[in-house]
Amino acid sequence: MKNAVLFILGLLLAAGVYFYLTGKEEAREPTAVTLPQATEPEHTTAAPPRYPVTPEPEPPVQPVETTTAETPPPPPLPALDASDPMLAGAIGALLDAERFGGMLMFESFVRHVVVNIDNLAAAKLPIKFRVYTPVPGAFQVRRDPADSENVTLDPANYQRYTRYVELLESLDPAGVVRIYTHYYPLFQEAYVALGYPDRYFNDRVVEVIDVLLATPEVAEPIQLSQPAVLYTYSDPGLEALSSGQKMLLRAGPDNGRRLRELLREYRRRITTSVSNTQVP
Secondary structure (H helix, E strand, O other): EEEEOOOHHHOOOEEEOOOOOOOOOOOOOOOOOOOOOOOOOOOOOOOOOOOOOOOOOOOOOOOOOOOOOOOOOOOOOHHHHHHHHHHHHHHHHOOOOHHHHHOOOOOHHHHHHHHHHHHHOOOOHHHHHOEOOOOOOOEEEEEOOOOOEEEEEEEEHHHHHHHHHHHHHOOHHHHHHHHHHHHHHHHHHHHOOOOOOOOOOOHHHHHHHHHHOOOOOOOOOOOOEOOOOOOOEOOHHHHHHHHHHHHHHOOOOEEEHHHHHHHHHHHHHHHHEOOOOOOO
């Protein structure tokens, strides 16, 4: 396996780059954690998916006497809770270990990816379910020496995200989507277990991408407030943005532009005819 569902990290990371405005990273949680549960939905008839992911049928069994060299079919999917080693191996083969090795975390990987994506459009992202290492360094602000109440986001923060953006840009979109399709049943299973029995995960991915693409482009400097310990955006409109949209703002104009380009490319790919292809 040479590809994996790295795009989803990028949201990732899928990933992958969220933290609160305090600049103090939360301690890593133990492996055994309880996944957040969605509010119990009223039972309704499930609507058909808008963007279905359609795996190809299993290839027919070849006669024993066949001598023509053929590429073997992809291995069967593992159980959801036993899928970490397979995903770790696939992603490890895809990544440039020298540049990006050790940046991803493979504990309950599929479940945590689903939690992250679902919450990128929500107010807060549960950091304890992240699938990437914490963003390095401390959150930085600028204070006006003449006015201590005049606080702005320090552009020096932007470079803290650049390595994560480079990781996402290094991946082959076609290969990522092929693997996403191959493993899609596991993502759907994790999404149902999260509390959405009548919803389709790929539709949610598209919804979240659209939320991120709607992030406003804000002129600098970005004003901050500190009503208590945490920093907040002084502009109520910015403070009301989702966790994923705030991440794009904190990544800076250049990184934000690059991430938007990736989001548009992946949206195009996962909303067209997506079918499973053989996974080496």
